[in-house]
Amino acid sequence: MRKALCAVAALLVLTGCSSSTDQSTSLQADAPRAAAPEGSAYQAEPSARESSAPSAADRETGDTGTEQRAIAYTADLRVRVEKVEPATVKAKELVDAAKGYVARERTYGTTPSARLDFQVPAERYPEVLDALAKQLGEKVSLEQSAEDVTEEIADVDSRVESAEAALKRLRTLLSRAGTVGEVLQVSEELDQRQADLDALKARQKSLSKRVKEAAITLVVVSEKEEPAEEDDSGFLGGLKAGWSDFTGFVSGLLTGVGWLLPFSPFLVGLFFLGRFLIRRRARRRGQAA
Template sequence: MWRRLIGYGREHRGSAGRGRAEGGAAAERAPQQAGGAAPEQAKDTAAQAPDLRIDQRSIIYTGSITVRVKNVNDEAAKVTGIAAGAGGFIGGDERHTGDGSSTATITLRIPADKFSAVVDQIAGIGVEENRGINTQDVTEEVVDLDARIEVQKARVESGKRLLAEAKSLDDLVMLEREVASRESDLASLEAKKRRLSDLTSLSTITVILLGPNATVTDDGDDPAGFLGGLTNGWNALVASLGVLLTVLGALLPWIIALGLPAWAILHLLRRHRRRNTPVVAPAPEISTSTP
C-alpha cells in the first residue's frame, strides 16, 4: 500500500504547470458531475475560471514620498490620522529632533484601493520634494499557488484515506511519514499565499518628513558591474589600511619601549660570545703524492 502512495506522490510532486492542468481538468469534470452539462460548456467554464481583468489582478503597491514641513511632529500626527482614516496603520515611526532640522520616517500600511488617495493627501501637508511609486504584478504567482494548494490538499486527503486502510505496522509508519510530509508542504504553500495576500491587500508607503533646515543625504546608487566591484574593493582596502595603521599606532610605543632594550641585550650577548670563542687553527694538509 505504501508503495502505491509513494508512487502517487512521485507522480504528483511536479511543477505548478501540472498542478494547474489537474485543476483545469477538475474544473471541466465538475459541471458534468453536478448537472450533466455538455463537454463544450465544461470547457467554456474552465477557460473562464481565472479572472485576469485589470481590476481583478493581484498587484503589490509600494511607494515613498518626501515632504518638507514647518513642524515635523505636528505633521507626523496628521500623517498618522490620514492612515487611520484610510483604514491603515503605522508600521514604523523613526524621528530625529533638532532646531529646525527635525526629520521623521514613517512607514504606513494602507489598503491597496486607497493607495493613490493617501499619497496625494500626504503630499498636501507641505512641500513635496520627492515621490516614488513601484508596482509588482503577482497575479500569476497567486494563480499558481491556488492550483498547487488544491492539488496538495487532494494529496493529503488521499494519504489520509490510505492511512486509514493500513494493515501492517510498516505500512502505518510509512504512511504517517508521507502524510506528515504532505501536510508540511501544504502548510508552506498556504503561508506563501497568506504573505502574498497581505502584500496585495495592504500597500506600503514610506513617508519622510523634513524640517525647514533639514538636509537630505543622497548617497546615490552604487555603480554595478566592474566599476561597482572596483569601488567596493578600494573602499575595503582603505578601511583595512585604516584599521592596520590604528593597530600599528597603538603598538609602536610598546615596540620602542621593549624592542630597543631587547635588541641591545642580544647585541651584547653576541659580542661576548665572539670574544670567548677560541680560534681553532686549521689542520695541516697531508700530502699523499709519492716522491
C-alpha cells in the same frame, strides 16, 4: 466448392476486423467518461468546462466574467516639514481616515526625523499618497512601483488545491493501513505534506494582503538652516590650521609608537646583545695590545 469456402472465410475475417476496430474506437471515445468520477468536469463538454471554470486569478480578484489583474502597489515618499511630530500626527490622521493603519513607526532624535510604514486599502492608495505628498510639507522625493502578481497567485492557488487533494488521499490510505510500518510511513508523509500546505497557505495569505493593501513608506525630515561659511583667513584661521596640523602630527606619532610597542622586548634584547658583543670585542683588542 473450395473457392466458395475461401470466399466465406475471407468475408468472416473482414467482418471480425471491422467489428473489432469499431469497438476499440467506441471504447476510446467513452474512456474519459467511464474513468471520470461522478461530478467530474469530464462529464461536461470541453467548451462548457472552459467557460464555466474560473481561473485562480479571477477567484482572487472576485471577477469571473472578465480578466482582472492582481496588482501590488508600493510607494516611498520623503517630505521636509518645519516640525516632525505634528506632521507625523497629521499623516496618521490621513491614513486612519482612509481605513488604513500604521504597520511600523520609528523616530530619530539626533537628526529630527521619522519613518512610518503605512498599509492602506488598494482602492484608496492614490488619494492617500496624494494627500501625504501635498498636505504635510515639501515633497523631496517619491518612488512608486506596481507589481503584477496575478500569475503568482494563480500558481499558489493551484498548488494549494493539489496539496489538499494529496492530503485527502493520504488520509484515506492511513485509514486503510494494515501494519504499523505502513501507518508510520503514511503518517510521516502526511506530516510533510501538511507542513508544505501550511507554507503555501501562508504565502497565499501574504499575496492576498499585498493585493488588497498598498504599502506606503513615509519619511519625514525637519527643515535645517544652512550653516554659515567660516572665514579661514587671518590670525584665527592660521591658528586653527596650525592646531589641526599639530594634532595630526601627534596622532601619527602615537600611532607609530603603538605599532612598535609589541616589538619592544625583542628590540631591547637586541640592543643589549649588540652592546655586550661590542664591549667584548673592545676588551679582546685591549688585551692583545
